[in-house]
Amino acid sequence: MAVITIDKVSRWFGNVVAVNDVTMSIGPGVTGLLGPNGAGKSTLIHLMSGFLAPSAGTVTLDGAPIWRNQEVYRAIGLVPERESMYDYLTGWEFVLANAELHGLADPGAAAIRALRLVEMEYAQERRTGTYSKGMKQRVKMASALVHDPSVLLLDEPFNGMDPRQRLHLMELLRQFGADGRTVLFSSHILEEVEQLARHIEVVVAGRHAASGDFRKIRRLMTDRPHRYLVRSSDDRRLAAALIADGSTAAIELDWQERALRIQAINFQGFTTLLPKVAKEAGIRLYTVSPADESLESVFSYLVAS
Amino acid sequence: MLQPLFLVTVARLTVRGLLGRRRGILLLIVPVLLLAISVIGRFSHADRHDLTVNILGQLALGTLVPILGLVVGTGVIATEIDDGSIVYLLAKPLPRWKIITTKLAVAVVTTWVFAAVPTLLAGLVLYGTKDNLAVAFTVGTLVAGAAYSAVFLLLGVVTRHAVVAGLAYALVWESLVGNFVKGAKTLSIQQWGLSLAKSVAADGAIDATVAVRVAVPLLILVTLAATVFASVRLAGFTTVAED
Numbered sequence: 214m215a216v217i218t219i220d221k222v223s224r225w226f227g228n229v230v231a232v233n234d235v236t237m238s239i240g241p242g243v244t245g246l247l248g249p250n251g252a253g254k255s256t257l258i259h260l261m262s263g264f265l266a267p268s269a270g271t272v273t274l275d276g277a278p279i280w281r282n283q284e285v286y287r288a289i290g291l292v293p294e295r296e297s298m299y300d301y302l303t304g305w306e307f308v309l310a311n312a313e314l315h316g317l318a319d320p321g322a323a324a325i326r327a328l329r330l331v332e333m334e335y336a337q338e339r340r341t342g343t344y345s346k347g348m349k350q351r352v353k354m355a356s357a358l359v360h361d362p363s364v365l366l367l368d369e370p371f372n373g374m375d376p377r378q379r380l381h382l383m384e385l386l387r388q389f390g391a392d393g394r395t396v397l398f399s400s401h402i403l404e405e406v407e408q409l410a411r412h413i414e415v416v417v418a419g420r421h422a423a424s425g426d427f428r429k430i431r432r433l434m435t436d437r438p439h440r441y442l443v444r445s446s447d448d449r450r451l452a453a454a455l456i457a458d459g460s461t462a463a464i465e466l467d468w469q470e471r472a473l474r475i476q477a478i479n480f481q482g483f484t485t486l487l488p489k490v491a492k493e494a495g496i497r498l499y500t501v502s503p504a505d506e507s508l509e510s511v512f513s514y515l516v517a518s
Numbered sequence: 519m520l521q522p523l524f525l526v527t528v529a530r531l532t533v534r535g536l537l538g539r540r541r542g543i544l545l546l547i548v549p550v551l552l553l554a555i556s557v558i559g560r561f562s563h564a565d566r567h568d569l570t571v572n573i574l575g576q577l578a579l580g581t582l583v584p585i586l587g588l589v590v591g592t593g594v595i596a597t598e599i600d601d602g603s604i605v606y607l608l609a610k611p612l613p614r615w616k617i618i619t620t621k622l623a624v625a626v627v628t629t630w631v632f633a634a635v636p637t638l639l640a641g642l643v644l645y646g647t648k649d650n651l652a653v654a655f656t657v658g659t660l661v662a663g664a665a666y667s668a669v670f671l672l673l674g675v676v677t678r679h680a681v682v683a684g685l686a687y688a689l690v691w692e693s694l695v696g697n698f699v700k701g702a703k704t705l706s707i708q709q710w711g712l713s714l715a716k717s718v719a720a721d722g723a724i725d726a727t728v729a730v731r732v733a734v735p736l737l738i739l740v741t742l743a744a745t746v747f748a749s750v751r752l753a754g755f756t757t758v759a760e761d
Contacts, residue, residue: 262609264757281753283611291609297601299531301538313527314610356606 215275215288215363215395216240217261222270224256231256233419234270239397243390245410245427246399253419254399255294258368261397262291274364287315290357294368296349300342304333304352307341311356320359327355331385347378354385365389367398371405383409407431438462439480443473444500445491454490458482472500528607528620536593536628545589545628548582549636556640570645571724574655578637579711583659584688586633587625587666592681594621596674608755615749622671622745629663654719662711665737668744669707675748675755703727710737 217239224232232253239261248254259265260272263279263286272279279285299307308327312320328334331351336344341352350370357365365386371379386409390396400406406413406427413430415423423430445451452464452473460482465474477483491498537545555577559569598604607617637659641652669687673680695702696709703709709726713733716726 259757264605264608264755266754266756283608283614286609286611289609291605293602293605295602295605297603298606299535299603301534302531310527310531311606311610314525314607314612316611 214241214393217279217364217395217397218271218273218276219257219260220271220273222260222267222272224253224260224265224268230419232260232267232416235416235419235421236270237414237421237424239395239414241390241393241395242412243386243396243398243410245406245413246397246416247403247406247413247430248399248401248416248422250401252401252416254401254416255368256419257416258366258397258399262289262366287360288362289364289366290360290362292350292353292357292365292367292370294372296346298341298349298353298356301340303338303340304328304344304348304355305337307352308337308355308359312359315360317360323359323361324355327359328352330358331355332381346373347375350374350378350382354382362394364395365397367396369400370398371400371402379405403431403434439477439483440504441473441475441477441483442470442500442502442504443475443487443498444471445473446497446499447494448473450494451491451496454494454496455486458486458490460486474504523616524620524623525612525616528612528617529624531607532594532621532624533628535597536590536624541593545586545632548585549632552578552582552636552640553643556643559644566645567649567651567723570641570651573644574637574641574651575712575715575724578633578640579655579658579662579715580693580708582636583629583633583662583711584666584692584708586629587663588670588681588684588688590625590628590632591667591670592674592684594625594674595671596680599674600678602757604755605757608752614753614755615746618671618675618745618749618752622668622748625667625671626664629667630660633663634659649720649723651719651723654715654724657718658711658715661714661737662707665707665710665741665744668741668748672744672748672751675751700727704732705736707737707740709733 219235219237222232222235223230235257246254246257256265260267261279263282266280274285274288277285299310302310305324305328309320309324312323312327317323328337331354333348333351333355336348341349344352350373367386370382374382386396386398398409411427413423413425413427414421415430423433443451448466448471452466455461455475456464460477460479461475462478463476467474487501488498552573555573559573562569595604598607634656638652638656641655645651647653670680670684673683677683691702692706692708696706709728710733712724713726713728713730716724717730
């Protein structure tokens, strides 16, 4: 049982706060670290892999501090986001070197096993500099797995992978999770996280926004209030008709835009209500546009809730 | 058998990174130039002693050694830090100081092979074994090469602008300031090397400003301090999160 515990951790760079008072614990199984770009996912993974000191709080693996403690690497396998990896080595030489650096009793056997696991034996005699992005990702995986770690940390592992490679990596990570290892990967794509992780941690703007089962997170995201910008032949009368229904929470008459700003509670209900109400009242709709469908706004709703 | 002090795999990776591809050939250019000039000098009619002291002092010890020390000292670690591949060394249960001592050993030996050996050959070509000049300058380049390697390796760990900082030290401080301000010579690896060369050569064959009893402790101190400091900094190595 390997558990990474992040306890009241903040990390700032100068006067920029990258991670703000985050507390979470990552246990066995696959966990997805979800958040928009720049949310602090990478900073968290750097903190968990011992490449960044927390400005405040503690990051521990089974009680042992991770920062300035190289012994933790006996249990941790790290797949960094950056691609450079001794381009002049072949895949075999690279994985073997990693096995040797771990001081394994039989580095050759460990390297063979790791390369077989990621199905890269066919290209192991080629230099890693000639690999495609997906191949590099798999050899990086092999190097992280060579010492059979109980914790696997992956920073945006699916970036730049084609769908087939993505499925293969997901299958591999699912297997590790099922074996009882602690697997944590970061991603900014909800669908990606959903496919793989039962447990999701959401970070937004450096804050821990939500934590739990993916179904719960999914519900939070679809049930959030949706905002629309609506222009019609008679905004004021439309507003009056709409507010009578339970699916809208707030309506604002925006004089400058000459439009209605509508906040809907029930996404399904509102989208069927709007045309019906307009038709009954004889009002023509000119514009109906969602005002905040960006990923950031979806996430920032989670922070507020 | 070397495991207590050095990490064989780290050494192998470092050597391949340093000498692999075209860099190995690039490192050969300067020593080859030195030897070519020495061969030409052998047929010149100028005073042979002065010519030898000038070529070995200015060209070998004054230029070849700092340049190689800079290229090699930063090359053994700064390139890995720059491209991020250092994480594969650091995400391992290895004592940080062993990574530094291993890389330093590679840097020192490389500097010796590409700077000290050519200096010895150039000296022998120019002046034979007279006045012990060839051996004296070789000793100077050996100790200076080791100190430069340690200092430039440290620069590679502490700053992303290691090459610029190293050039500033070698060119501005040692060459420029050292020529005008006498005191600056006391804090110059090149002068320490020269001081040791003087003590090895026949009396009066080489001039040096720094006394050997000052130069030797300073050489040892700087080399050790740079190594210790580099180890400490590597132990607290922080990657830049690209968030």
